Amino acid sequence: MLGDFTYCNPTKLYFGKNALDGLKRELPKYGKNVLLVYGGGSIKRNGIYDKVTAILKECGKTVAEDSGIMPNPTSDKLNEGCERARACNADLILAVGGGSVCDYAKAVSVSAYCGDDPWEKFFIRFEEPDGKIIPVGCVLTMVGTGSEMNGGSVITNHAQKLKIGHVFGEEAYPKFSVLNPEFTFTLPAYQMKAGFFDIMSHILEQYFSDADDSTSDYISEGLLRSLIHSARIAVKDPENYEARSNIMWTATWALNTLIAKGKTTDWEVHMIGQAVGAYTDATHGMTLSAVSMPYYRFIMPYAPDKFARYAVNVWGVNESGKSTGEVAAEGLDEMEKWMKEIGLVMNVTDLGVTPDMLDGIVKATFLNEGGYKALTAVDVRTILEQSM
């Protein structure tokens, strides 16, 4: 842990088969007006909507609704949500859904009273919230983003063809989140698998940075091994509670700031993936899986020791009689095998990317520093071409 840091994560989590009971404990802490935020209506088909609204009624809440949150929530929708939150004088925003719905709820919570254009203020100028923040609670129905226990929010602007994330401070974290692994059982396989890789990408993008041997990296290796193990079970048996619960818990800790402590990161896979998402509207986790193998093979020569450690500690590669480079390469081969076994999208062509889009995607990719290799626009194009 070579770098200085602060850590504070005040979100209260209710986890397990009876996690929704936590909602009854939390609701009395807030005022009467609740803005219920959800997506396309799957929560009505699987019964979660009925369960949640019954508890809201039991607790005497006045409920306004804001539905139709899309997988990549837009700046236009955000403006609409701010209006609704103000119109109902929301004391609490209750997000019921996956990471997109939670992300959106957080964006509305800091934007409703910001007195500015939220897209410009938070996602272009990256300012911090300075007005009233409406408390947010989450009932999670999809696993992957970690949005249930962090300050992150990703919003897409279609007119500008930009998908940008802002990580708000702890005052904008969800006050509580309800995590019932059974609520994720009805998720379509494609979405489930995309979530698995979103988790893996979160861990890897924090793991593959810096040369120190920080405790964060050891924790990351544990999370990765848990994910790899449980994902293999879950793709064959999606209603395996133990596997799905392990994955749900891993997802939370993969992106709640813990494993980044003391490290620098560049999140370049997310930067490329988000640019692909802005052009294709493809599922977030699959944009990451499609570009990851070319990306990691591209940066491996800049940190062969770390990639060899990854091969041994995460994938169980036997290093005897092999060079560091051979061990490192074998680890990435194992990772690729696992990705194919899980059924992830392995190239951007399958997500709808066509050669004429490449210029735009490269241009829309933020180039950060902090990883083993600061990518240039040419590097991004190379990686994308290898992913076609």
Added chain:
Amino acid sequence: MLGDFTYCNPTKLYFGKNALDGLKRELPKYGKNVLLVYGGGSIKRNGIYDKVTAILKECGKTVAEDSGIMPNPTSDKLNEGCERARACNADLILAVGGGSVCDYAKAVSVSAYCGDDPWEKFFIRFEEPDGKIIPVGCVLTMVGTGSEMNGGSVITNHAQKLKIGHVFGEEAYPKFSVLNPEFTFTLPAYQMKAGFFDIMSHILEQYFSDADDSTSDYISEGLLRSLIHSARIAVKDPENYEARSNIMWTATWALNTLIAKGKTTDWEVHMIGQAVGAYTDATHGMTLSAVSMPYYRFIMPYAPDKFARYAVNVWGVNESGKSTGEVAAEGLDEMEKWMKEIGLVMNVTDLGVTPDMLDGIVKATFLNEGGYKALTAVDVRTILEQSM
């Protein structure tokens, strides 16, 4: 993660070489009166006292002192601390020291206005705090207990020859803790090493329970490997910042509730160690190291698969061509070798235990359920005899 649980840990941590700057950010949040709590005066010799009091002065605080907190804080001292806290009308208790000082500060914080005998209320009847709680902040100078980010408090009653811990709820967690690894450099080697094993025991006692393959166990394996690696460096080079900082961070996460989530535990090594401590006043971590090898060898036959997993994943034992029992035993042999390499106390005789004490220690040992084998009094005696 088979069991249901809640998770919330609101403590704010300031970590690193400049962590004490965090104190300047925190103090303005509290009233004028601060009760400064510390131990035997080592913080005066190493300069930490001067640094802390300078910041208290800079922030305009009125400071009362409560010093002389012993390594095993007593119920008599606790009563004295409550009087002082009331006398100065403390708005904040600032603990500067190791786990004992933090434990004591938390005990005073919930006891000062409890209107009862705190030993009887919290440590015999295990009641929850129901009165005013004085906020606590910590500046850590010794690593091991995790007290800086949990609700635990262990108090010793000499008259009753009992050393008992109570884990208070999150409202009694420290509001903030300052973790500067350099503040631990001047600690005597014996105390440093005892802290290392306290950490290991915290992780192992949560790891060795239940048969599921929860994410908690994968995280625990990562923490153990980080500890084993960094402790080897720190015993040779105590001022190695990277090693000491990794250990400090591992200690916090070893006992802040995370790795117990979804699991049952019996904490039986701590139960035996605390009974040894009540009879000898020996350093906590060394009471744990002295009884651990006999304890783990005793329970290993009840969970050979888990001990074999431990051997492979934590100690890197090569399992090919060996039975599960052989692999498990080899893991414990590796653990014993590491303990001797680090320089830990390996038997209770070296802590001053004499055969005439055994009856009393066995009687003072709480027998819990939740581990692989619920110990009987006869089992405890066997383990202690093997540790003589």
